Amino acid sequence: MIGNRDLSWDGCVNVRDLGGLGRVKPRAVVRMEAPTSLSEAGWASAWAYGVRTVVDLRDPDESEPDHAPRPAGITTVNAPLDPVGTPFYERWQKIDSLASPLYFPALLAEHPEPVVTAVRAIANAEPGCVVFHCASGKDRTGLLALVLLTLAGAAPEEIVADYLLTFDRMKQRHDELGFRDQLTAVAELLEARGTTFEASLTSTITSLTMPDYLLANGLSDAELAALRTRLTS
Template structure:
């Protein structure tokens, strides 16, 4: 079953369910969706979002543009702006092309576990229903949070990398909305100049990474981790052992 979500007005949406875990299980379909900002959804797009089961939106941006069609009253939107949580000094240190790559992920995870835990805590404590996670284009900040979620769930590095790279499929259409060209090729050249690549930099971020330890250091409780595990994983006894928490 495809994970891509064809909702009217959405370009870069996909369900994080159906991914295999190291314990032999799979992530739960309908639990978490990732996408770009939702301001271009039409009324039909919002209806499709609700029909998919989404009831909470986690926005990793301080604000978005005005919604093209009214946002359903059934949705709760929670904002955890990751850039602002990191502060000006961090943003300045990681500004320019590097901010559009996973190169900054290890530094963010190491220096700001409380911001990651705040974002992930929204999923742990969300009301029943799916949670949609988005930033502006659905790649960098969303990719960082999704990396933590999938690593916590026990998804292997190859599948985490593949999910991140799936965003490249629609990148040109997403950047066109901002009046900008597709930056995938220039960023690949930038990474090559640093002696790395998208895949290699993601694998470096995942090497030795313990998502549960980070989330605990950021302030999540054992109850939060149990709730997050239950949300992310299919209710299979094998899965419940595989989350590393």
């Protein structure tokens, strides 16, 4: 582990343990970009860290082959978080391409089912550390991290700081691809809507009542208990 939470797994650059935020224990859940670029040594590091389940938040159309084989003992669960093909998705593609915190409260309100499905995948995973990811590990991953961390009692400023880390972690990759600086681009998008990273995320966090949100949208009491045990005991 680099620092307290950053993990060095060869082939990926945006890997971090949520342990230490709120009441989350280390080696319970790890967020990252798509692990498809992990090398054999990178997968060996994930296995040695205790990873036994990977939850993929991407749409099936985004799937790509792994650069190196996953250890046989790792289970991959697909739990797409974006409601592709819905009016919601089409609307938000035009607003922010679902690439900023702007869409978080709308998704939580209008499409709670995929959120709860992803949470359930973590709650029901086999013993061991759970990794969850999307493509770059920023927004879909950030939304699920926000939900888990809010449940675990993390302060809004902790959740905001964790979200923002991805811009730094992924900057070199984005530069190599010729992308405009993403921190600046998203900040400008938020500013045009009269908000900031901090204000937008904090508003979402403080309006999310836990565990009521999860229970009202289909998570069972037993699954909630399992999730709390995984995250915090």
